[in-house]
Amino acid sequence: MPELQNETEQQIIEAATDVFLEKGKSGARMQEIADRAGINKALLHYYFRSKILLYQRVFASQAKILFSGMLEAMVVGQDLRSGLYGFVDRYMDIVAGNPRLISFIMWEIREGGEEMSRILKEKFQEMGFQSVPLLEVLRTGKTTSGNPIPNPEQFFLSLMGMCIYPFIARPLLTRVVPELRPEDPDFLTARKQHIMAFIDTYLDR
Amino acid sequence: MPELQNETEQQIIEAATDVFLEKGKSGARMQEIADRAGINKALLHYYFRSKILLYQRVFASQAKILFSGMLEAMVVGQDLRSGLYGFVDRYMDIVAGNPRLISFIMWEIREGGEEMSRILKEKFQEMGFQSVPLLEVLRTGKTTSGNPIPNPEQFFLSLMGMCIYPFIARPLLTRVVPELRPEDPDFLTARKQHIMAFIDTYLDR
């Protein structure tokens, strides 16, 4: 599966990834990809046949990397609270470390996300999941008082949204609310703590 | 300012809005816009000179509509709790009613959002705001126990993210978690209630 690539192929993939993530599928130019890879257009086609094939290759690769990380982050241990803490910690590291990729995937989702769903299903099987592991844990978990967690699906959506929002809205946020600096490491720490506090209030009832 | 448009111009704008929101700036085709407007390409250029100008017109118009709604939703009255309730109610109606536009704006934000920031600043002045009104209220507001609201910026981010996330992630969500149906009116109600409950736990401390 990894089919180890030669130097040139690797450089093409890297350049293509950069350009596609920046400009989008239709905004990307083969010329620019070639330039950044330090080769010419003909060689691009020699390696990847067409723009759409190159795009699919890049997209699948990026989506797999992202989903692997996210799904792994969603695997939590026996203790619910610390498990959720761990999820937030790992998940936000991924999001904060790949803001361009996140926004790109969000745009792709908008187009229906069939290809993405396919890749995701694949990852599910690969990892042996029947459904979203984090959500499963929330559905069977108990609050501090021993009751089932209320509205686990809603809680799940809230967690995801809280983690992701500052990073997809960042360029606008920093202009409207200059005090917020999502690119600052301190911000990431503060954000995690805030979300963990939210988890506490949700579990302690 | 509204400079009332004639029939044809209006149809062009509508068609262009649809196409740009669906395909993005570079993915959109003048031919498709012309077709949907029931005219030919030459007439497009007669009215709007170039694709980029047409795009800017559409973008500015949509951004203004969206920002007006959002900023209005962020104006809350004297009572903090009911004010926040009202914000969630109005804001989520906007988001749920314009998912394509939301995703589109998110993509534009990714590109730096300079033009958007310009438009937003304009709206701020127009409405007489110094800063985000909702955030201002959170900064000066008190919890039930009379203390300042902790981390108002973080709380603000959480609110925004909770409201928006289900609708930008929808196509993927519905495949991974089929029980979630963001397009269902019942979902919208449930989501609002959940977020309002979150507001309660945050204020009642």
Add this chain to the structure above:
DNA sequence: GTCTATACGGGGATAGAC
């Protein structure tokens, strides 16, 4: 204002030499 016809350039893709 609205059309047909066409110019022009950009960008994906290929041929063919090395």
Add this chain to the structure above:
DNA sequence: GTCTATCCCCGTATAGAC
């Protein structure tokens, strides 16, 4: 494998008739 040169379509834009 890598290059140069070239093809050719598609998409933007314009000319000019009505």
